[in-house]
Amino acid sequence: MTREEFEKRFIAARRSSIARDFEKLNDMQLQAVLTTEGPLLLLAGAGSGKTTVLINRIANLLRYGRGSDTDLVPEQATEEDLAYLEKYAAGGEADRERVGRLCAVDPVEPWRLIAITFTNKAADEMKSRLERMLGEEAYDIWAMTFHSACVRILRRDIDRLGFDPSFTIYDTSDSQSLMKRIIRELDLDDKTYNYKSVLTVISKAKDEMMSAEAYAAAADRTTDIRKRNIGRAYMEYSRRMRDANALDFDDLILFTVRLLLDHPEVRDYYQRRFRYVLIDEYQDTNNLQYMFASLLAGGHKNICVVGDDDQSIYKFRGATIENILSFESNYKGARTIRLEQNYRSTGHILAAANSVIRNNTGRKGKELWTESGLGEKPVLYIAPDERDEAQYVAGKILAEAACGGRWSDNAVLYRMNAQSNAMEFAFKRNGIPYKIIGGTRFFERAEIKDMLSYMCTVQNPSDDLRLLRIINQPPRGIGETTVENLRQIAVTRGVPIFEVLQDAGRIDVLSRSAAKLGKFAELIGDMRAAAENIPLDEFYDMLLEKTGYEAMLRERMTDENVTRLENVQELKSNITAYMKENGDDATLAGFLDEIALYTDIDQYDRNSDSVVMMTMHSAKGLEFKSVFIVGAEEGIFPGTRSIGEPDEMEEERRLCYVAMTRAKERLFLVCARHRMLFGRTTAGKVSRFVDEIDREHINRPPESGNTFAFGGESDAWDTGYGGYSGDRYGGYGRGRGFEDAVSDGYGYGRRPAAPRKKTISRPAAAPAKYVPLFAAGDRVEHSAFGKGVVTKVQPTGNDALLEVEFDAVGKKRLMMKSAAKYMTKL
DNA sequence: ATCATAACGCTTTTT
DNA sequence: GCGTTATGAT
Numbered sequence: 001m002t003r004e005e006f007e008k009r010f011i012a013a014r015r016s017s018i019a020r021d022f023e024k025l026n027d028m029q030l031q032a033v034l035t036t037e038g039p040l041l042l043l044a045g046a047g048s049g050k051t052t053v054l055i056n057r058i059a060n061l062l063r064y065g066r067g068s069d070t071d072l073v074p075e076q077a078t079e080e081d082l083a084y085l086e087k088y089a090a091g092g093e094a095d096r097e098r099v100g101r102l103c104a105v106d107p108v109e110p111w112r113l114i115a116i117t118f119t120n121k122a123a124d125e126m127k128s129r130l131e132r133m134l135g136e137e138a139y140d141i142w143a144m145t146f147h148s149a150c151v152r153i154l155r156r157d158i159d160r161l162g163f164d165p166s167f168t169i170y171d172t173s174d175s176q177s178l179m180k181r182i183i184r185e186l187d188l189d190d191k192t193y194n195y196k197s198v199l200t201v202i203s204k205a206k207d208e209m210m211s212a213e214a215y216a217a218a219a220d221r222t223t224d225i226r227k228r229n230i231g232r233a234y235m236e237y238s239r240r241m242r243d244a245n246a247l248d249f250d251d252l253i254l255f256t257v258r259l260l261l262d263h264p265e266v267r268d269y270y271q272r273r274f275r276y277v278l279i280d281e282y283q284d285t286n287n288l289q290y291m292f293a294s295l296l297a298g299g300h301k302n303i304c305v306v307g308d309d310d311q312s313i314y315k316f317r318g319a320t321i322e323n324i325l326s327f328e329s330n331y332k333g334a335r336t337i338r339l340e341q342n343y344r345s346t347g348h349i350l351a352a353a354n355s356v357i358r359n360n361t362g363r364k365g366k367e368l369w370t371e372s373g374l375g376e377k378p379v380l381y382i383a384p385d386e387r388d389e390a391q392y393v394a395g396k397i398l399a400e401a402a403c404g405g406r407w408s409d410n411a412v413l414y415r416m417n418a419q420s421n422a423m424e425f426a427f428k429r430n431g432i433p434y435k436i437i438g439g440t441r442f443f444e445r446a447e448i449k450d451m452l453s454y455m456c457t458v459q460n461p462s463d464d465l466r467l468l469r470i471i472n473q474p475p476r477g478i479g480e481t482t483v484e485n486l487r488q489i490a491v492t493r494g495v496p497i498f499e500v501l502q503d504a505g506r507i508d509v510l511s512r513s514a515a516k517l518g519k520f521a522e523l524i525g526d527m528r529a530a531a532e533n534i535p536l537d538e539f540y541d542m543l544l545e546k547t548g549y550e551a552m553l554r555e556r557m558t559d560e561n562v563t564r565l566e567n568v569q570e571l572k573s574n575i576t577a578y579m580k581e582n583g584d585d586a587t588l589a590g591f592l593d594e595i596a597l598y599t600d601i602d603q604y605d606r607n608s609d610s611v612v613m614m615t616m617h618s619a620k621g622l623e624f625k626s627v628f629i630v631g632a633e634e635g636i637f638p639g640t641r642s643i644g645e646p647d648e649m650e651e652e653r654r655l656c657y658v659a660m661t662r663a664k665e666r667l668f669l670v671c672a673r674h675r676m677l678f679g680r681t682t683a684g685k686v687s688r689f690v691d692e693i694d695r696e697h698i699n700r701p702p703e704s705g706n707t708f709a710f711g712g713e714s715d716a717w718d719t720g721y722g723g724y725s726g727d728r729y730g731g732y733g734r735g736r737g738f739e740d741a742v743s744d745g746y747g748y749g750r751r752p753a754a755p756r757k758k759t760i761s762r763p764a765a766a767p768a769k770y771v772p773l774f775a776a777g778d779r780v781e782h783s784a785f786g787k788g789v790v791t792k793v794q795p796t797g798n799d800a801l802l803e804v805e806f807d808a809v810g811k812k813r814l815m816m817k818s819a820a821k822y823m824t825k826l
Numbered sequence: 827a828t829c830a831t832a833a834c835g836c837t838t839t840t841t
Numbered sequence: 842g843c844g845t846t847a848t849g850a851t
Contacts, residue, residue, distance in 0.1 A: 119840040147841045171841080249841050284840075317839060416837050421843090438839090475827070597841060617838050639837055655838080678836060679842040 007073045010082050014103050016089035018068045022056055025049075032337045033057045034068035036276070039297075039331035041324070042306040045368045046353075046661035047344030047623065050306055054278060055129050057304070058113060061276055062137060065106035072105055108275050110140035114296065115278040117145055120598055122280060122621065142274075146289055147249060147597050150256040154247075157259055157266050163245060166589060168460045169596035170241070170248045173444060175199060178465055182236045188229055202234050206250040207287045207318050209257065212238035243496070245462050253288045260295040271299030282307030282327070286318040294330075303331065309364045310357050313617060313655045315647075325364065342368040342661075344623050346375025349667050352697040353660040356689050360650045368661075378660070378667035380632075380690055380700045386419075389672045390426035391818070393628045396668065397432060397611060398822050400626065401784035407433055409625035412613040413659050415637040418677065419630065420613050429815040430822070431785065433610035438618050443595070447553070447564040448571055452595065454543055458527045459588050462496035474552035476520060482513045498524070523547065531588045537575050539588070544568065616659040627663035629656075632671040633684035656689040669698075770798045773820050782823040785809050 001009075015034060022033050029049055032042050033056045044050035060068060081102055088094035117123045123144050130138035142149060155165050170178070179195040205215045216231030241247065247255060260267045277297040279285070282305035285293070297303035305327060312321045328334045342350055350368050357363070383389035397410050412423055417439050427434045442448060450473055453466040460466075464487075472478045489507060490497045504510045504517040523546060531539050544550040550568070553561045578594060579586040616629070616637075631637055637656070642648035660667060669690050674683055690698070774780065778790040788806035793816070800816040804823075814823075 117840085122840080145841065169841095172839085252841080281840080314839075316837085317841095418836075418843090472827095477827095479827080615838060618840085620840080636837095641837070651838095676842080 001079065006079065006082065007071070009086070010073050010077060011071060013082060013085040013089045015068050017085050017099055018060065018064050018103050020089065020091075021063070022060070025053070025056065026341055028337060028339050028341070029053050029056075032339065033060050035335060035337065036061055036066050036069040037302060039301065039327070039334035040304040041282075041327045041334055041336040042304060042339065043336065043364055043366055044306050044308055044339040045342060045366050046308065046311060046658070047342040048339035048368070049341075049343055050280075050339065051125065051129065053339065054115065054126065054280065054306065055133055057278070058115065058130065058141065059133055061108045061113065062110060062134065063100065063107060064104045065108050067103045067105040067107075070105050074105075077102070110134075110137050111142075112273060112275040113278070114142040114149065114274045114276070115144075115280070116149055116293070117143075117280040118284055119621075120145060120148075123148070126280075145597065146292065147252050148593075150252040150292070151593055151597065153256050153259065153266075153270070154252065157263070158255065160263055160266070161255055161259060163242070163247070163255075166460060167245045167247050168456050168463050168466070169252065169593065170246045170465070171443070171596060172249070173449070174246075174465060175248045178240060179233070179237060182233055182240070186229070186232055186236065188233070192226060193229060193233065198230055198233050201230050202237065203250050203318060205234065206254050209254065209288070209291070240464075243462065244464050245460060246465070250288070253292055257288055257291045257295065260292070267295065267298070270296055275300045275302060277303045279303070279305045280307075283309050283312035283321055283324045284314045284319045285323050286320055287323075290320075290323045301331075308366070310360070310366065310654055311620065311658050313620065313651060313658055315651050321362075325362065338366060340366055340368055342370045343372075344664055345370065345661060346372055346665055348374050348377045348697045349660065349663050349665075352378045352667070352693045353657050355694040355697065356653060356660065356692045357657040359692050360653055362650070376666055377697060377699045378663075378669060378693065380686070380698060381668065381670045382686065382701055383670065383672045385674045386422040386631075386672045386676060387426070389630055389670050390422040391429075392670060393423065393630065393668070394426040394430045394432055394818070395821065396626075396628070398430060398784040401432075402822075405625070407609045407611045410611045410628070411619065411622070411624040411626070411662065412611065412628045412630060413616045413619050413662070414613070414630050415616060415639060415655075417615060419636075423613055423630065426818075427611065429818040431812040431814045431819075435608070435610045435612050437612060437614035442567070442570070443598070445564075445567055447549075447567050450549065451540075451543070451568060451571055452592070454527075454547060454549075455540075455588060455592060457498075457524055458531055458543075459592055461498045461524075461528075464490070464497045467497055470547075471520060474548045476548075477516050478513060478520065482510065482517070485509045486517075536579055536586055536588060536591060537572065540572055540575050616655050619662050620658050623662055623664055625664050626666040626668070627659070628668045628670060629659050630670045631675070632669045632687040632690055633675065634687055635682065635684050636671075636675070636677075637687055638689070653689060656687075770795055770800065772800065773816055774800075774802060774823075774825065779826040780804065780823050781826055782806065782819070784822060785812060787826070788812075 018034065019030055022030055025033060026049075029052070032040075032053045036057070042050070042053065044053070066072075084094065084098065085102055088099055115126055117126060126143045127138065130141060130143060142152075144152075151169070154163075154167070158165055158167060176195055176199065179199050180190075183190055183193050183195055183198065202215075210218070212231075212234040216228075216235050219227040219231035222228070241251070260270065274296055277293060279293050284307070293303065293305070305324070307324050309321055309324050312319060312324070315321065323330075328336060345353070347370055350370055354367055381389075381392055383392055393412060397407070400410070401407065414420065414423075420436055420439070424434070424436070426432075443452075450470055453469040456463050456466040457470065468483065468487075471483065486497050486500055489500045489509075493500065498521070500507070500510075501517050501521040504514040504521070507514075510517060527539070527543060527546065530542055534542070550565070553565050553568070574595070575591060578591050582590060612624075629637075634643070638649055638652040642652045669687075671684065671686055671690075673685075674681055690700075772793065772795070774790050774793060776790055776793050779787070780790060781787050782804070785804075785806045786808045788804045790802055791805050791811075792801075792803035794801040794803075802814045802816050802819055804812050804814060804819075806812060
């Protein structure tokens with residue numbers, strides 16, 4: 001055997017031997033795991049087992065280093081070794097230790113790996129799966145979000161950029177209130193200079209790595225007044241951020257990139273350190289994140305990015321799909337692997353999703369497929385209005401629950417949070433437990449922001465923004481004029497407000513309130529001392545007490561204040577959780593870091609069994625047995641803003657693709673002909689995305705043309721067709737809408753006859769009078785909740801609120817008319 | 827300082 | 842249509 005032939009066979013046998021560790025993967029997944037060296041683009045379709053691949057890839061790197069992907073053959077390898085490997089590779093038994101020794105080439109130390117994700121949730125999942133697979137070794141792997149990785153890097157070296165390592169992080173609303181203030185102070189018209197749009201411009205500039213100085217200078221070279229004024233606002237914003245020793249979310253990444261670009265010794269350290277860089281959700285990266293990733297990977301050039309161009313839905317936040325589309329040209333010698341086998345959805349659903357996304361141009365081109373059979377076709381239901389739409393969804397869910405399904409198998413996805421209202425009502429009417437994800441978030445609540453502001457002020461004395469928030473909260477008689485004086489003096493002296501506070505006694509204009517100011521300064525000072533000496537949870541209790549915040553809430557126990565108190569306590573449980581996780585390392589600064597980067601406490605716990613409602617955006621990365629996409633109408637989804645804008649329309653279509661591919665077994669597309677939104681009723685028509693679905697993969701109601709239309713108008717919506725809504729309780733069993741006519745196999749109870757041809761009167765025109773269908777003491781059976789007894793009937797206009805004590809699920813409150821459809825007297 | 831009323835907006839939003 | 846927010850009056 002020549003050396004050449006020996007090496008060839010050795011390399012092949014080594015790769016096959018390593019592959020035996022990953023037998024559960026499909027071929028493409030395996031390739032992705034074994035391809036360790038150089039730039040790699042992993043196009044991972046929805047549900048293709050992406051995280052599994054990432055975890056196994058890391059396991060491979062730790063165990064075998066580049067063994068599966070190198071031409072290097074150890075000098076000392078013998079023909080006997082080769083024979084041994086070949087036998088093992090062919091399926092034989094072998095000593096694992098010896099195989100490991102023969103296959104490994106530079107196994108990598110865990111701390112040389114960095115895996116970056118976008119969300120804390122993804123990072124946490126990655127971490128826990130790594131721990132499960134690798135045990136303690138996993139602790140040293142940097143598995144975290146872009147932002148937390150940057151914080152970690154900055155805490156070490158930000159002093160090189162003239163910031164103090166104890167910097168605080170401003171979240172979006174902090175930035176917003178700062179910008180509001182700046183616009184007011186610069187005397188700019190808040191219509192033309194809307195704080196949000198100004199911040200968007202700044203964020204874009206930061207993404208292009210344009211400093212305030214550079215931006216303002218460039219703006220001044222133009223005649224564009226607006227641009228020049230935004231330049232001024234940007235300058236002021238940067239100056240204040242610097243003075244407050246604060247960084248916003250963009251800054252975290254921008255400054256890290258700056259640090260790596262301008263400071264070779266820092267760059268070298270990280271480039272040498274990280275032998276392998278992994279980036280998840282690459283289609284969502286913006287320019288800065290691209291820079292950051294490529295800087296990190298600049299040393300060893302082993303960068304693996306995972307993403308799906310078809311799932312890029314955050315362009316409006318600066319994500320650029322270009323990063324993934326041009327990965328191959330950005331990285332010389334890049335390899336691409338496509339994961340197209342889907343393990344989540346059944347055939348029809350996948351085919352429907354494929355047929356929608358096919359209408360986009362500029363794709364990498366991918367077609368998902370599955371081995372799991374055709375399953376059920378997605379169903380289109382057209383409701384008369386949003387009430388009926390919601391009632392339809394509730395009905396489907398109840399029917400499924402009646403067959404033993406779990407509530408949490410169902411998700412309702414909508415385009416915007418405002419749509420959740422109608423759904424909420426329907427769920428309440430029917431006693432369906434639900435949970436809304438998103439909307440007003442925990443950390444956005446005033447009382448939480450207040451408590452966090454106290455902590456920030458204690459932690460960072462120069463954080464004026466936070467200090468101003470709480471200086472008179474609860475009221476301590478420090479009024480607006482005093483605050484204004486304070487600020488003036490701070491600006492002229494060029495020092496943080498807190499310093500002026502301590503000096504108040506010696507300043508004339510402040511003399512009248514000096515005592516109050518001094519007391520406040522003392523309070524913060526005391527708390528600062530306490531933070532260093534007592535455990536964090538005790539510190540927090542002390543804060544609640546000494547600041548008088550708790551007392552303020554307790555003073556008047558309104559419903560609102562009760563919730564606030566609960567929230568404030570909830571924050572404490574965050575602290576306790578943080579302490580548990582970090583043990584002796586738990587510090588105030590550490591906690592604040594974590595909180596600043598944690599928008600939502602993991603409010604989505606899968607333990608509680610309830611239907612989840614959320615926007616399609618938030619649904620990314622999740623999966624459900626049944627998915628309801630509501631509001632599938634032109635003008636809602638796609639939204640008015642994207643109609644006529646080809647790029648936005650494509651993004652909208654990708655969003656549709658994301659939403660559809662969340663469904664494992666059942667997918668419902670629901671729309672309403674008339675919808676009341678923002679106080680106006682508008683007529684809509686079925687979303688173009690629905691029309692794009694191949695007819696053989698969807699159950700549609702018969703063409704609404706002449707058959708159902710009014711007076712022969714072919715696309716008229718106002719057909720007065722009987723709907724789902726509970727308004728005509730006497731008529732249940734009929735008028736369920738189109739969809740059952742095509743039989744999706746999921747109607748419940750009595751099957752309706754063919755749809756009525758047409759109805760002249762508008763639905764719900766004359767509200768029916770209250771007719772009691774149940775009385776207290778009735779023994780009843782509900783299709784989803786089982787048997788029970790009616791304990792209370794409370795008439796409400798033309799309906800009634802029932803209280804039913806169910807044998808299995810306990811007390812439920814139901815609206816009579818809705819309940820009548822699913823519940824019968826025994 | 828606190829309450830009331832008027833005015834305003836209003837996609838989506840991993841950090 | 843509703844919930845937040847800015848402003849003005851007491």
